[in-house]
Amino acid sequence: MAVFTKHPVSAPPAPPVRETTGHLMLRAWCIFVLFLALSGVAWVNAFGAVVAGAVAIASGVLTIVLWATLRPFIQWRRLPWVVFAYVAWATLSIAWSAWPGVSALTWLMLAITTLQALFVGAVLTWRELVRAIGSALKWTLGLSLLFELFVGIFVRGPVLPGFERPTEHFDPIVYWSRGNIFNSGRMQGIWGNANLLGVVALLAIIVFAILYAARSPRRPMLIVWIVISAFFFVRAGSATTYLSAVVVAVVLATILLMRTTKRPGERTRYYIAYAVVGIGGLLAVVVWRKELFTLLGRSSDLTGRERIWASVIARAMERPFAGWGYASPWIAGDPHFDRWIIDHGQTVMQAHNMWVDLFMQLGIVGIVLMAGVYLAYIWRAWFFAVDRPRWDLVADRPYSSLTLLPSLVGAVLLVQGLAESGPLILWGWMFVVMFSFKIKQAPVIGQGAAEVGAAIERGEAVRADGMAPAESAGGSASAPADPAPASEPPARAAGAGS
Known part of the structure; x- marks a missing residue:
C-alpha cells in the first residue's frame, strides 16, 4: 500500500521574487541617464544650451549622491585605467589650452559622462544593463516618431530649434525637422541631424535583435521596435551608418563562426582569412572611392569632410605633441572656432573624424x-563574445546572445569615428567606458561578486553559499549549476585580458 510522506522533497510554493521599489527607481534613473546620453543635442534643440547643461550637471550631482548612498561593489584593481589616463590628460590640457573656458566646460561634460557610465555599469547586472539600453532607445525613437508625425501632420513644413517656425528660407542643415516623414526626404528625429538619427537607429536594431534572441519578455513588441528602427535607419540616409551596418554584419558573422571552433588553434585560419578580406576591402574603398560614394549618393570627398580635415590638421601641426587643449565638442561662440570652418553657411563644431579631432585637441x-x-x-569585448562562459572545469556552457553587444557597438563606433567625432562625447564615449568597466568587473554574465552584489540590491533571494540565482535570458531566476562563492573575485573569461 502506497504511503504519502509528510516531508516533501520539493520546496513549498512561494510567490515569485519581485524587485524592491528602491531598485525599480534606481533602474528607472539608469534608463534616464542612458536616454540623456543617447538623445544628446535634442535637449539643446528643444530647450537651449543653458537648460541642457543644467540638466546634465544636475544628473551628475544626483548620481554622485546615489553612489555615495548605495556604495555598489567594485573591484578597484579591475578598473579601466586607460580611460582614466585619457581623462587625466584632457584635464591637464586645460593648463596649456588656447581656449581654457571651452576646455573647462567640455571637460565637465566629459567627467559627467564618464561618471554616469561607471555608475550604470556598477549598479546593474548585464541583463538589466542591456534591457535598460533598450528602454532608453525606445524613448528616443518613440519621441522621434511622435515629433516627426506632429511636424508632418500639424506644421506641414520645417521647424527650427526651439519649436520656431521659419519666416524665411534657410539651408536645410539649420532645421530641427524638415517635415519629411510623408515624402522621400531625409529625416532627422529629435536630434535635428540625420547622421545622429541613423546611427542610433542602427544601435537600436542591434540591441532589440539581441534582446529578441535572448528571449526577453514581450518579444512581439521587440519586432515592432525593430521595424521602427529600420524605418528610421533607411530614412536617415546616412552613408556612414550604412557602412557601419555592413561592418557590424561582418563582425557578427565572424563571432558566430568563431563560436563553432572546437580545437585550440582552429581560429587562427579564420583570423588570417578575415585579415585578408579586411585589408582587401580597405584597398577597394580607397581605389574605387569615387564610384562607391557615388553609389551611396555622396561626393568622393565625403561631402566636404576632406576640406575640414585639412584645416584641422594644419592647426594641429602647430602643436603636434600636446595639442591646443581639450574641446569636444567645439563651442561655436568661442573666437577660435567662430567662423573658422564654414559648411553650408554654418560654423563647424567638430572635425568629422575623431582621430583628427584628437590630434588637434590633445596631440599625439x-x-x-x-x-x-x-x-x-x-x-576584451571580442573574447567576451567568442569565448564560452567559464569559471570552473565545465567547458560546454551555452553562449549568451548578450555578449555580442559590446563587440558590435565597438564596430559601430570605430566606423563612425572615421567620418564623425561623435564617439568622443555623449553615448559614444559613455558606452565605451560602461562596457569596458562592466567586462572587467563581471567577465561572466550572472556570475561573480559584481553581478551578485547587483542581484542582492535588486531584492533577489541569495542562496546559502552566497550566490544569487542566475537569471534566465528572459529575466527570470534559476539556480546556476556551478556557482562560485561571492567572496571570491569573479573568474577571468578566457582571453578577456587584464
Whole structure:
C-alpha cells in the first residue's frame, strides 16, 4: 500500500521574487541617464544650451549622491585605467589650452559622462544593463516618431530649434525637422541631424535583435521596435551608418563562426582569412572611392569632410605633441572656432573624424591614449563574445546572445569615428567606458561578486553559499549549476585580458 510522506522533497510554493521599489527607481534613473546620453543635442534643440547643461550637471550631482548612498561593489584593481589616463590628460590640457573656458566646460561634460557610465555599469547586472539600453532607445525613437508625425501632420513644413517656425528660407542643415516623414526626404528625429538619427537607429536594431534572441519578455513588441528602427535607419540616409551596418554584419558573422571552433588553434585560419578580406576591402574603398560614394549618393570627398580635415590638421601641426587643449565638442561662440570652418553657411563644431579631432585637441599623446582605450575595449569585448562562459572545469556552457553587444557597438563606433567625432562625447564615449568597466568587473554574465552584489540590491533571494540565482535570458531566476562563492573575485573569461 502506497504511503504519502509528510516531508516533501520539493520546496513549498512561494510567490515569485519581485524587485524592491528602491531598485525599480534606481533602474528607472539608469534608463534616464542612458536616454540623456543617447538623445544628446535634442535637449539643446528643444530647450537651449543653458537648460541642457543644467540638466546634465544636475544628473551628475544626483548620481554622485546615489553612489555615495548605495556604495555598489567594485573591484578597484579591475578598473579601466586607460580611460582614466585619457581623462587625466584632457584635464591637464586645460593648463596649456588656447581656449581654457571651452576646455573647462567640455571637460565637465566629459567627467559627467564618464561618471554616469561607471555608475550604470556598477549598479546593474548585464541583463538589466542591456534591457535598460533598450528602454532608453525606445524613448528616443518613440519621441522621434511622435515629433516627426506632429511636424508632418500639424506644421506641414520645417521647424527650427526651439519649436520656431521659419519666416524665411534657410539651408536645410539649420532645421530641427524638415517635415519629411510623408515624402522621400531625409529625416532627422529629435536630434535635428540625420547622421545622429541613423546611427542610433542602427544601435537600436542591434540591441532589440539581441534582446529578441535572448528571449526577453514581450518579444512581439521587440519586432515592432525593430521595424521602427529600420524605418528610421533607411530614412536617415546616412552613408556612414550604412557602412557601419555592413561592418557590424561582418563582425557578427565572424563571432558566430568563431563560436563553432572546437580545437585550440582552429581560429587562427579564420583570423588570417578575415585579415585578408579586411585589408582587401580597405584597398577597394580607397581605389574605387569615387564610384562607391557615388553609389551611396555622396561626393568622393565625403561631402566636404576632406576640406575640414585639412584645416584641422594644419592647426594641429602647430602643436603636434600636446595639442591646443581639450574641446569636444567645439563651442561655436568661442573666437577660435567662430567662423573658422564654414559648411553650408554654418560654423563647424567638430572635425568629422575623431582621430583628427584628437590630434588637434590633445596631440599625439591624446591619439595614443584613445587608441589604448579602444584597443583594450575591443580586445576584451571580442573574447567576451567568442569565448564560452567559464569559471570552473565545465567547458560546454551555452553562449549568451548578450555578449555580442559590446563587440558590435565597438564596430559601430570605430566606423563612425572615421567620418564623425561623435564617439568622443555623449553615448559614444559613455558606452565605451560602461562596457569596458562592466567586462572587467563581471567577465561572466550572472556570475561573480559584481553581478551578485547587483542581484542582492535588486531584492533577489541569495542562496546559502552566497550566490544569487542566475537569471534566465528572459529575466527570470534559476539556480546556476556551478556557482562560485561571492567572496571570491569573479573568474577571468578566457582571453578577456587584464
